[in-house]
Amino acid sequence: MSRLALGVDIGGTKIAVGAVDAAGAIRARRTVATDVEAGFDAGLARLVQAIDETMAEARTDPAALAGIGLGCPGPFDEASGRIENFYTLPGWEGNDIVSPLAAHYGTPVRLVNDADAALLGEALAGAARGARIAVMLTVGTGIGGAALIDGAILRGAAGAHPEIGHLVVDPAGPECYCGQRGCLEALAAGPALARAGAGLGYADAEAVFAAAAAGAAAAEAIVARSADAMEMAVWSLIHAFLPEVILFGGGMGERHFALYRDAAGRAVARAVLAPVGAIRVVKATLGNDAGMVGAAALMLEDA
Numbered sequence: 261m262s263r264l265a266l267g268v269d270i271g272g273t274k275i276a277v278g279a280v281d282a283a284g285a286i287r288a289r290r291t292v293a294t295d296v297e298a299g300f301d302a303g304l305a306r307l308v309q310a311i312d313e314t315m316a317e318a319r320t321d322p323a324a325l326a327g328i329g330l331g332c333p334g335p336f337d338e339a340s341g342r343i344e345n346f347y348t349l350p351g352w353e354g355n356d357i358v359s360p361l362a363a364h365y366g367t368p369v370r371l372v373n374d375a376d377a378a379l380l381g382e383a384l385a386g387a388a389r390g391a392r393i394a395v396m397l398t399v400g401t402g403i404g405g406a407a408l409i410d411g412a413i414l415r416g417a418a419g420a421h422p423e424i425g426h427l428v429v430d431p432a433g434p435e436c437y438c439g440q441r442g443c444l445e446a447l448a449a450g451p452a453l454a455r456a457g458a459g460l461g462y463a464d465a466e467a468v469f470a471a472a473a474a475g476a477a478a479a480e481a482i483v484a485r486s487a488d489a490m491e492m493a494v495w496s497l498i499h500a501f502l503p504e505v506i507l508f509g510g511g512m513g514e515r516h517f518a519l520y521r522d523a524a525g526r527a528v529a530r531a532v533l534a535p536v537g538a539i540r541v542v543k544a545t546l547g548n549d550a551g552m553v554g555a556a557a558l559m560l561e562d563a
């Protein structure tokens with residue numbers, strides 16, 4: 261029996277724990293509410309219980325584990341284990357989530373950016389399997405990005421994670437919370453479509469997509485603008501990384517994959533300087549499990 265690691269996917273609404281083997285198969289799993297309002301200590305206690313139950317079902321124990329990988333929305337401080345995200349995890353910022361788990365279980369524990377974890381998962385057991393160079397865009401409430409270079413996740417200066425959602429695709433575009441104008445995220449993430457649709461009476465991004473599909477011209481224009489933004493971003497990503505695989509994941513990325521595939525395809529078709537015949541645009545296949553599998557894969561690699 262191959263060694264197991266625990267992968268944990270920490271989200272704003274729920275935390276998923278899985279015992280994952282070296283092939284990326286999930287042997288046991290639990291999901292608990294994040295419930296950030298109840299505070300960090302209560303969340304940590306729920307996580308410990310979910311870990312204990314997952315280990316029991318997988319018939320493993322901390323001494324046999326390769327470790328516990330924690331996929332978490334950034335920013336966080338990897339060295340101190342401190343969560344610094346006040347947007348998705350309000351009230352948890354400033355708390356060290358790594359040390360208490362490492363001390364309690366006596367096994368290695370690491371934080372990994374959730375977008376990086378998702379691509380690691382897809383590289384081990386999903387749509388990026390076998391790829392040497394891949395770029396993944398996770399489209400939903402925000403737009404996360406990750407790059408796989410020579411089979412390893414790209415980490416930047418000081419170990420930081422690339423912020424592909426903040427590629428500028430329209431310098432005259434709407435303001436982004438990062439201080440820039442016209443970032444990909446400010447034009448194509450769910451809240452951007454919701455904001456553009458609010459003035460037309462649409463409740464959220466999905467309402468805009470539905471109206472566009474039904475032929476409402478104003479909704480079609482909003483969706484087309486987001487697709488144009490994605491096309492511009494993919495153009496830059498193609499030329500920066502020359503990826504073999506471009507993956508779209510996340511809730512919106514998977515539900516509306518055809519839109520993003522076509523937008524990326526338009527960029528690929530125009531890219532005369534790139535080896536476009538060697539570039540594939542694919543949909544992520546692990547869905548919500550990608551981050552959990554990838555966080556575990558990191559620990560299995562370390563071991």
Ligand SMILES: [Zn+2]
Binds near residue numbers: 426438439443445446
């Ligand atoms: Zn930005």
